[in-house]
Amino acid sequence: MLECRNCGAGAPLDEHFCPQCSRILALGRHGDYFAFLGLPRKLLIDPGDLERRFRDLSRKFHPDYYYNASPAERLASLERSSYLNDAYRALKNPISRVEHLLAIEGLPSARSEEGTAKVPPSLLEEVFALNEELDEIREGRESGEDPEVLLLRLAKAREPIDAKRDEHERQLQELSARWDSQERASAQEKRATLDALRERILERNYINNLLATIESEDSSLKSQGSRHERALSPKPGGLEP
Amino acid sequence: MSKVVGIDLGTTNSLVGYVDDGRPVVIRDDSGDALVPSVVSVGNDGTIYVGREAQRRLLTAPSRSVYSVKRFMGRGIEDVENEAALLPFGVSGEPGGVVRIGVAEQEFTPPEISAFILRELKHRAEEYFRQRGEFDFEVDRAVITVPAYFNDAQRTATRDAGRLAGLEVLRIINEPTAASLAYGLDKRNRGTIAVYDLGGGTFDISILKVEDGVFQVLSTNGDTHLGGDDIDRLLVEQVLSEIAGPKEQDAATVEAIRRAVIHAKWDLSDGDEAEIRIEPSPTVHAGYRRRITRAEFEDVIRPLVDRTLEPCRQALADAALQPSDLDEVVLVGGSTRIPLVRRVVEELFGRRPHSELNPDEVVALGAAVQADILVSGRREMLLLDVTPLSLGIETMGGVVSKIILRNSTIPASGREMFTSGVDNQTGVDIHVLQGERELAADCRSLAHLHLGGIPPMPAGLPRIEVRFQIDANGILSVGARELRTGIEQIIEVKPSYGLTDQEVERMLIESFEHAEADFEARLLIDTRNDAESVIHATEKVLRRPDFAAIAAEQLEPGERERIDAAIAELKAVIAGPDRSVIQEKTHALNHATQHLAEVTMNRTVREALAGRNVKDV
Secondary structure (H helix, E strand, C coil): CEECCCCCCEECCCCCECCCCCCECCCCCCCCHHHHCCCCCCCCCCHHHHHHHHHHHHHHHCHHHHCCCCHHHHHHHHHHHHHHHHHHHHHHCHHHHHHHHHHHCCCCCCCCCHHHCCCCHHHHHHHHHHHHHHHHHHHHHHCCCCHHHHHHHHHHHHHHHHHHHHHHHHHHHHHHHHHHCCCCCCHHHHHHHHHHHHHHHHHHHHHHHHHHHHHHHHHHHHHHHHHHHHHHCCCCCCCCC | CCEEEEEEECCCEEEEEEEECCEEEECCCCCCCCCEECEEEECCCCCEEECHHHHHHHHHCHHHEEECHHHHCCCCHHHHHHHHHHCCCEEECCCCCCCEEEECCEEECHHHHHHHHHHHHHHHHHHHHHHCCCCCCCEEEEEEEECCCCCHHHHHHHHHHHHHCCCEEEEEEEHHHHHHHHHHCCCCCCEEEEEEEECCCCEEEEEEEEECCEEEEEEEEEECCCCHHHHHHHHHHHHHHHCCCHHHHCHHHHHHHHHHHHHHHHHCCCCCEEEEEECCCCCCCCCEEEEEEHHHHHHHHHHHHHCCHHHHHHHHHHCCCCHHHCCEEEEECHHHHCHHHHHHHHHHHCCCCECCCCCCCHHHHHHHHHHHHHHHCCCCCEEECECCCCEEEEEHHHEEEEEECCCCECCEEEEEEECCCCCCCCCEEEEEEECCCCEHHHCEEEEEEEEECCCCCCCCCCCEEEEEEECCCCCEEEEEEECCCCCECEEEEEECCCCCHHHHHHHHHHHHHHHHHHHHHHHHHHHHHHHHHHHHHHHHHHCCCCHHHHHHHHCCCCHHHHHHHHHHHHHHHCCCCCHHHHHHHHHHHHHHCHHHHHHHHHHHHHHHHCCCCHHHC
16 A cells, blocks of 8 residues: 555555545555556567557656656656656566566566576587587687688577577567466466576576677677788878878 | 746857747847857956857957866866867866866866856846846746766766856756757657757767657767867867977967868858968968868868767667668757768768758757746656666676666666675765776766665675666766665765765855856946947948948038047947946947938838838838
């Protein structure tokens, strides 16, 4: 329950304005972005609808419209606007949407955990192959092999990782749809879906790290390649004063 | 109800606007000029000159005059050292502290100099409302614009300048967003637009989505040290290298060269060739003349213009958009008049940019609209801007932990939990930073906070939640509490590159003490302006093509001579310090031209009516 600081009336946690005096309510300890935006806890959401809700609530909360209001209302407007912006940002992106769902369903955070350090079992084979290839490419770069050839090898090494990521996106999509259809399912069934979602997110973080490693090697190779070219091209003429 | 205005506090020029009957307008002086040069000059008697008058004094008293102060707002000496060499005024300061600007024998902080400009704009607006016969013409509240890429220290410095000028700063808004408000007025359409804003000292790119009157910024990027000033400096350096010898590098000559290259730059916006021309002077005996073609000019400035491209690409990437996703590209800022800039923008975005509204005025118009929204409670339009830079705190090993990411819609908040490292620790130091780099040393230091009043507990037991709040101005505030005990923590903020509240208070008191002297100075300037407009009007009549005919037919013998003498006498005293003498001579000139004025007016009326039927009149 929230208590209106203006008239003292009680209001449900997900209300934004006092049902009695219609003043903006102070933001309590809110934690559920879905409820805040008036959405059910579902993962496949219509981006247009989300954006409309964000715009409509922005028009209700924004500090621009509380310039002449009491200090309490101005603070409430600032807090609700900030929270709305956080909520919109989190729900707009499908991955952070899943992460938020996991958090409010009480699962341990999937974000900054040992998940990034430990190789997920399902990826062992790919990671092993990639690391071996990356080591060789690096050595090749340092010993001055043709960057073009190494870049081709790198692109080839990337393919299975890209494929894994595509597969993950598909799985996340499927699991999201399953979660959305499980409204009346048992607690165990729901929990199984959430656990699976969490696993995919952890693996996804790992895959993204791998892709980042590949990108950085890619740009090292390219900068070496362009240095190579620059040395060959004629010097551009200086400015004539 | 007193008036609210929107102010564009620019690097080169500043403007003030307001909403008149639902329509934003900029306020012009009697000669129709809306731009107040952002130049401040201190007279020998301590008089403060602002605007055109101060700009004139840049040539005659360069060491007592300051321009482009915006580049120093919220900055430290280490940021600006390399550009200080060619400036006529001194720039100093402790490393890690506020820049001090030395003018004559005095030192000012950048917010104090900016406050002089804001006071001039406030005065201009009040004078305008008074002349319109408004009962309550006082202007004490304003929306002030800043570059979108301004960091927290630069925004806070701007707000402090407003306070020092006696203005309640209703809101700090970003220049490109303000421009989009002005553009969005006529066409209530929807779409994605990019605003490319290259001004006198700063560059911004903002990408917005407009729908249902909500102007939502998706991303912003820029460079707060890139603009027309840098172009001018390249050209000045070029000229200096051609006029050999160190004695030419005195402040007055550099200023004369700067003026000359600026004129050439303007000419090159329309023509293919221009002349940089410096009149002979004690230091440049023979004077200096040089033709510059547009191609040469473009070769010189190309690297600067190219520096705007990377921020544009980054902004597009942050908004997850391709150039082809944009519906419109809008140009803002005087430097977008340069044809090369237009070409580069067109190439990058693949479409011809818009520039229907005057690029110098559009930001002030938008600021006026925002001021009106705030006080009127009108809800048709809403600006949702973003914070340009990530906000974080320094953690172990000098690494930055980001708390609010760049391009987060504001207001925005973030939390971070802290605990104690040793038993019975009662305080924690927190270093707040802004920027995108990983290491604290590479980011902008905003403030050092000391968190005190933690109840004595074993190490690791306190759970202190520190809350960072960025308000709708893009300005940060910090709050904290210990969650186990619920005790609110005491936070002291030591701004790294800003003024403390006490300093602002002290400056406010000083400015009240100076108010009387300022008032006298103001009267003197008004008197001079009156005198100039009388001279100007008279000389205009004397130059009329039909003046010879008028003189022959209708003037008395000796009348022309009396007028010439009165002009000469007024010109002789106009720059002097005595207001009553200037008034007297102005009056005398008015008297001497009274008959001429009647004669020419009758003639003009007769000509206007000639050949028309009485019924049409």
